[in-house]
Amino acid sequence: DVKVTQSSRYLVKRTGEKVFLECVQDMDHENMFWYRQDPGLGLRLIYFSYDVKMKEKGDIPEGYSVSREKKERFSLILESASTNQTSMYLCASSRGQGVRNTEAFFGQGTRLTVV
Amino acid sequence: ILNVEQSPQSLHVQEGDSTNFTCSFPSSNFYALHWYRWETAKSPEALFVMTLNGDEKKKGRISATLNTKEGYSYLYIKGSQPEDSATYLCAFRFNKFYFGSGTKLNVKP
Numbered sequence: 137d138v139k140v141t142q143s144s145r146y147l148v149k150r151t152g153e154k155v156f157l158e159c160v161q162d163m164d165h166e167n168m169f170w171y172r173q174d175p176g177l178g179l180r181l182i183y184f185s186y187d188v189k190m191k192e193k194g195d196i197p198e199g200y201s202v203s204r205e206k207k208e209r210f211s212l213i214l215e216s217a218s219t220n221q222t223s224m225y226l227c228a229s230s231r232g233q234g235v236r237n238t239e240a241f242f243g244q245g246t247r248l249t250v251v
Numbered sequence: 252i253l254n255v256e257q258s259p260q261s262l263h264v265q266e267g268d269s270t271n272f273t274c275s276f277p278s279s280n281f282y283a284l285h286w287y288r289w290e291t292a293k294s295p296e297a298l299f300v301m302t303l304n305g306d307e308k309k310k311g312r313i314s315a316t317l318n319t320k321e322g323y324s325y326l327y328i329k330g331s332q333p334e335d336s337a338t339y340l341c342a343f344r345f346n347k348f349y350f351g352s353g354t355k356l357n358v359k360p
Contacts, residue, residue, distance in 0.1 A: 140294075169348065176260070178352030179340065194347070226295075233346055236283055239297035240348055 139163075142227050142243035149250050155214040157246050159227030166232035168210035169240070170194075170202065173224040182225075185210055186232065217250045224248075253277055255343045257351035264331050265359050271327045272354040274341030278322035283344040286315055286326055289353070290337040298326075298339075331358040 143158035161168065167186050171179040171194075181194030183202040191202050199221060203211045210229075214221055225246045231238040256275045264270050276284060283302045289295040299308040304319040312329045328335055338353040 171350070176352060178257075179342075179350040181347055181349070184347050192347075228348070230348070233282075236302050237300055239285060239300050240287075240295075240342070242294040242296075244294050 140227055140229055140241050140243040142225075142246050144246050145244060147246055147248045149214075149217050149248065151218060151250055153214075153217045153250075155217050155248070155250075157212040157214075157225055157227075157248070159210045159212070159229075159243055160208055161210075161227075161229040161241070162208065163229060163241065164207065165229035165241075166207075167230045168204065169228040169230075170200075170210065170212045171226045171228065172196070173226060173245075179226065182212065214248075217248075219250050222248060222250045253343055253345060253349040255341060255349050255351040257339075257341055257354050259354060260352065261355040261357070263357045263359065266332060268331050268358075269327070269329045270331055270356065271325050272339055272356075274324045274326070274351055276322050276324070276341070276343040276349075278320060280345060281319040282346075284317055284319075284324050285342040285344060285348065286324070287340040287342065288337045289340055295340060328356070331356070333358045333360050 140161045170182040184192045185204040201213045227243040228240040230240045286298040287295040299315045301317040306317040317324045338355045340353045342348040342350045
């Protein structure tokens with residue numbers, strides 16, 4: 137059974153804290169993604185990684201950074217959490233671009249509240 | 252940013268009704284179009300991955316069609332059941348996945 141696992145289901149952090157969201161996949165996928173989901177806005181891409189140590193900014197990277205030191209793990213870092221980063225965060229993984237008929241697999245999501 | 256649009260935003264139907272949603276996407280540089288179902292408190296799960304113009308896919312009562320030349324895909328649900336209640340997302344794949352904002356379906360018993 138394929139799995140994408142996010143480290144926390146719910147998280148409450150204070151404004152200004154540094155926050156780490158961890159994601160691990162066991163499918164040997166090349167691509168990993170971080171999205172945030174807000175009502176009425178769908179899934180918006182924060183960062184994308186296509187290989188170890190490789191990353192690309194998505195549509196809304198401001199206030200976030202990422203780390204991919206190992207193929208199976210992709211971390212999202214909120215450098216200094218702010219209340220407008222309160223959201224649902226979803227991690228996903230997929231095979232690389234060369235495999236056309238491939239879907240994304242998602243983690244269970246982390247609902248982050250910044251107070 | 253690639254624009255992927257879905258309509259309607261939400262839909263309320265009675266059990267047994269058939270329904271359909273629309274996803275529109277850029278018609279140039281097509282690679283793949285995905286449909287996902289996202290139930291409350293669960294992760295989004297893939298329904299269909301479509302890669303060829305004219306593709307039609309079916310899974311039980313749910314089917315999808317694809318028109319890459321005009322940039323749209325339809326998702327159909329025949330005889331909706333309460334367990335079909337979910338948000339249905341489409342995603343245009345061009346290297347990354349570009350998601351629409353989803354159609355939230357509520358099926359009343």
